[in-house]
Amino acid sequence: MPPSTASSAPPTGITTTRRPLRADAQRNYERLVSAARTVLSERGSEASMEEIAKRADVGVGTLYRHFPRRIDLVEAVYREGVEALVTLATSVAADAPPWDALVEWLDGFVRYAQSKRVFLTELHEAFEKNPELALDSRERIRVAAGLVLERAQQAGVARDDIDSADLMQLVGGMCMARNASLEQNERLLTLVLDGIRTTARH
Amino acid sequence: MPPSTASSAPPTGITTTRRPLRADAQRNYERLVSAARTVLSERGSEASMEEIAKRADVGVGTLYRHFPRRIDLVEAVYREGVEALVTLATSVAADAPPWDALVEWLDGFVRYAQSKRVFLTELHEAFEKNPELALDSRERIRVAAGLVLERAQQAGVARDDIDSADLMQLVGGMCMARNASLEQNERLLTLVLDGIRTTARH
DNA sequence: TTGCTATACGGAGGCTACCTCCGTATCGTA
DNA sequence: TACGATACGGAGGTAGCCTCCGTATAGCAA
Known part of the structure; x- marks a missing residue:
């Protein structure tokens, strides 16, 4: 995914149409x-x-x-995984019942996050130094989350007083924690899902 | 809190009784x-x-x-705040009803975490490079959390299938996330508390 | 095919921050 | 007061990020 449309475009509104790379x-x-x-x-x-x-x-x-800058490289690698999550959201939203789709996507997210554990410090530092470069990926994930969350909310199976930003804050944060095992995170995801669900519990 | 008992003792069981600092x-x-x-x-x-x-x-x-190492200094600063959280746990466990104590301590934790946002990258990197040095503080917080959580569980107001490590994973992780406002975190804490509580909701 | 230019390459070297080393200074005790 | 153990300071070694500019090559036009 070379930046033919300038992945790190200047903050000014100028959009220079760049010729393709050699x-x-x-x-x-x-x-x-x-x-x-x-x-x-x-x-x-x-x-x-x-x-x-x-x-x-x-x-x-x-x-x-x-x-x-170092971050630009880390970010490029990070994006690859983000794309996969976006794709997953689209596919589960199309194929699975609203609640199941939500569960499935979040589970995919947790597994993805686990696989990227070695990057976390790297990303954390990079995002601190260059907050604007993180926004795009963050937003893509949030939108993907919104796709499955809002569908669940419209179906009446997820509580209405949270939005996709809240959801990713909670689950994303949980996954970023230091000594999280995949098993622990999946257990915690169950807890979060219980907190989100509007139908009878347990 | 100068290390008269060697805050970074070697991993071997050797405990050298160090004379006081000049x-x-x-x-x-x-x-x-x-x-x-x-x-x-x-x-x-x-x-x-x-x-x-x-x-x-x-x-x-x-x-x-x-x-x-850099981490040792960051850690020393970090410990100061940890001590305050431990103290808070003891005091709310002594004074407030079980559920209220849990809410109050977690709220204290969220506020504390917010105040330490600038340290996060620093801590994250430091802990990655020197995992053993983080264990003590982490454990102290976990024990403090256990104090209020287990009390709530014994009183039957918090679900039994999570432990203090789970709780701190969830809430701690949430607070570590990048663009968390204090307001958003307090709202998410409400959600978590709903997930934990065993009595009727809403 | 040949020639020309915009585009891209490579890696020596500047810069900065972490950390070490050891000669000097100070504390605390006899 | 004397003296050994303890602690101080900061020059300098080392390493990693990033820049600069002379060289090479892709792509196009004739």
Whole structure:
């Protein structure tokens, strides 16, 4: 997903229509994201930019041309997973009954979050330094959550006094906690679902 | 709270009885913690060790003698707040009815967490690099939570299938999330409390 | 195919922050 | 007062982030 429409567009309203990347630039972009995914998974915040560039078989200069700051690279890797969650929301909303869809998507979220545990410190720091770069992904997840949550609310099976931002705050926060096992998080998700559900409990 | 009993004792079972700090060392220890609290509040993870040392009117060498790694300093500041939470748990458990005590303590926790937002990235990174150093504080909070939670469970007003670790995972995680306002967190706390409570809802 | 230019590459090196080391200073006791 | 144990300070080693600019190449036009 190279930024032909400038993934990190300037905050001004200016939308410069960028010409497509040259073939070698395109190839290196993809190599870099792939290498970053690997190295970040293996070494978390210990991963250095030099190491990622080397793994991609590319100079650091090239790395920094595509990803001016460390966060931009981390974010690119992060986005891949976000896309999968958005897709999941669409599919469960189309196929499953409202409550089941909500449960299924949240379970998918918890599992996704678990798989990204090594990134958490990385993301946390990066988002602090560059809050605006996190907004897009955050919003996409929120919208995906809204898709399943609002459908459940309209069906009358989820309480109305929370919105998708609340839901992701709660479940997302829970998953970000340090020593969460997948098992514990799934148990806590059950608790949260009990808190959300409007029909008889247990 | 200078470490006369070695706050970062080696993982081996060896407990060396250390003699008390010399007067100047004691004074500098306190200056450093105080300076760190100030500088970390002001500049978060941007705060450099040099800056903290300068603010304490002490050389970096002295800083590193007392706090061999960055985390040790952050942790010392963090502990201060943890102590307050432990104290709060004891007092509400003694004075308030079981359910009210739980609500009050959790509300205290949420407010405390809010006040420490600038530290979060710092703590997150530090705990990742040195997991063992976080355990003590985490455990103290968990025990404090247990004090009020178990009392509520024994009184039959809180569900039995969660423990204090679960509770702190959920509420702690929620508070750690990035763009939580105090208001949103207090609203989410209400939701969590609804999930925990065993009596009739709403 | 050849030539030309915008685009992209690479990696040496600047910069900054963390942390160490050791010569000097001070405390506390006899 | 003397002296050893303890503590201080800050220059400098090290490492990782990022920049800069000379070189290389893709893509196009003739």
